[in-house]
Amino acid sequence: MRKKVFGKTDLMVTPVAMGGIPIMRLSKKEAVDVVRKVLAMGVNFIDTATGYGDSEEKIGEALKERRRQDVVIASKSPASDKKLFLEHVDLSLKRLQTDYIDIYHLHGVNSEEKMKEVMEPGGAYEGLEEAIKEGKVRYPAFSSHHMPEAKKLMLSEKFDVVQIPFNFIDTEPEKEIIPLARKMNLGFIAMKPLGGGLLEDANLAFRYLAQFSGIVADPGIEKAEEMEEILRVIEDPRILSLQEKKKIERIRKELGKEFCHRCDYCLPCSQDIPISSVLLVKSVVKRMPWQNAVKWLDPAIEKARECTECEECLERCPYNLAIPELLKKNISLWEEHKKRAAETLP
Numbered sequence: 001m002r003k004k005v006f007g008k009t010d011l012m013v014t015p016v017a018m019g020g021i022p023i024m025r026l027s028k029k030e031a032v033d034v035v036r037k038v039l040a041m042g043v044n045f046i047d048t049a050t051g052y053g054d055s056e057e058k059i060g061e062a063l064k065e066r067r068r069q070d071v072v073i074a075s076k077s078p079a080s081d082k083k084l085f086l087e088h089v090d091l092s093l094k095r096l097q098t099d100y101i102d103i104y105h106l107h108g109v110n111s112e113e114k115m116k117e118v119m120e121p122g123g124a125y126e127g128l129e130e131a132i133k134e135g136k137v138r139y140p141a142f143s144s145h146h147m148p149e150a151k152k153l154m155l156s157e158k159f160d161v162v163q164i165p166f167n168f169i170d171t172e173p174e175k176e177i178i179p180l181a182r183k184m185n186l187g188f189i190a191m192k193p194l195g196g197g198l199l200e201d202a203n204l205a206f207r208y209l210a211q212f213s214g215i216v217a218d219p220g221i222e223k224a225e226e227m228e229e230i231l232r233v234i235e236d237p238r239i240l241s242l243q244e245k246k247k248i249e250r251i252r253k254e255l256g257k258e259f260c261h262r263c264d265y266c267l268p269c270s271q272d273i274p275i276s277s278v279l280l281v282k283s284v285v286k287r288m289p290w291q292n293a294v295k296w297l298d299p300a301i302e303k304a305r306e307c308t309e310c311e312e313c314l315e316r317c318p319y320n321l322a323i324p325e326l327l328k329k330n331i332s333l334w335e336e337h338k339k340r341a342a343e344t345l346p
């Protein structure tokens with residue numbers, strides 16, 4: 001598969017990476033098998049995180065008999081302070097069975113407060129600089145769902161790679177972030193190219209992204225066949241047909257009323273409800289192991305039951321989502337999933 005230089009790094013990467021969240025759900029043997037099959041298809045880029053359960057360990061196992069320089073590995077730490085960040089880097093190295101990681105992200109810089117914490121003296125960014133100096137990490141990166149912070153971090157000129165959600169529903173990066181990444185020659189990783197599992201048509205999703213040259217799409221992969229389907233689209237680089245464009249518009253209209261972009265502009269909620277977490281039920285259930293989904297969603301759903309319908313959040317949501325109504329819908333959806341799990345899981 002064709003590879004391109006990734007921004008200002010000296011890495012040659014394929015236009016698609018393998019996202020490491022869904023392999024958490026697989027046994028070690030299955031996960032190793034999927035990673036190896038994906039690499040055998042020619043994909044040379046794997047993205048994981050310290051926070052993705054045993055994903056790093058499984059990837060490390062899959063890669064241990066390969067030439068290290070043939071694969072580009074990206075990982076992440078959610079730490080805010082330098083000490084914990086450096087501990088995470090060492091943990092990633094150990095789990096991935098390698099002595100360097102190509103791209104390491106400050107994970108989820110989604111608010112001004114978090115940005116200040118990671119960038120202040122003694123913050124995680126200092127840890128990232130130190131890890132680079134020690135040769136443990138090659139290129140500094142961050143991931144974010146929040147465009148204002150993403151823009152500020154890009155303009156700080158301290159990062160070589162950025163990772164932001166981007167798909168045909170989540171189009172905000174098209175306005176400023178992608179042009180800025182291009183202008184600054186930064187590597188751009190499109191997180192959630194399938195809308196976190198909500199967009200089911202790989203042809204539409206990846207043909208849409210293929211319009212933006214130089215970006216790397218980072219779909220979470222659970223089965224080798226999923227990557228095969230994506231590669232069929234990527235290796236047939238025709239533009240979107242009129243019919244496909246119409247289909248995208250239709251899906252945008254249908255999902256647009258419910259699709260939470262996780263920007264958190266709606267916060268703070270007077271009842272401290274983590275709104276975006278509650279609106280993610282479908283995506284979390286689809287991508288995470290059941291135990292993790294329960295750990296993530298149970299407390300959020302309990303808080304959501306306290307919604308007073310004060311509607312204060314409504315005017316803050318730039319996508320005009322009917323938040324109280326969607327909270328109720330997601331509570332019901334979660335209850336249905338739990339009922340089904342109780343009937344089917346051992």
Ligand code: SF4
Binds near residue numbers: 275311313314323324
């Ligand atoms: S309507 Fe519900 S979710 Fe929105 S601010 Fe009020 S309590 Fe919070």
Ligand code: SF4
Binds near residue numbers: 261317321
């Ligand atoms: S509900 Fe609206 S404002 Fe809140 S995170 Fe989702 S998209 Fe953003």
